Amino acid sequence: MKTExxxxxHNVVKTEWAPLHRNFVTKILKFPTMGVSIASVILSLVDSTMASLTIITHEIKKQDLQIAITVL
Structure with a gap:
């Protein structure tokens, strides 16, 4: 498992996850205004074992987080 x-x-993250997580990242990263942080933190909430892999590149706004959750 590696993260680039x-x-x-560019606000883009290429990540190799299990198929389920790959679909999850794809849905979130379709929104260019949302950053790497959103995808990383959402993944951390889905699977706590990924918390150590979380990449925070900018502050998360509550509004962005709500939009990300709605997309699911």
Whole structure:
């Protein structure tokens, strides 16, 4: 399991997860205004074992988090 982070300006993360998590990341990353943080934190909530892999690149706004959850 490895994670590659593109330059912050691109706001993209390429991650190799199990198929279920891959679909989960895809749905969230379709929204370019949401950052890497949203996808990482949501994944951490889904599976606590991924908490150590969380990548925080910017502050998460409550509104963004609600939108991310709604997408699911």
């Amino acid at each position: 982070v593109a330059p912050l300006s």
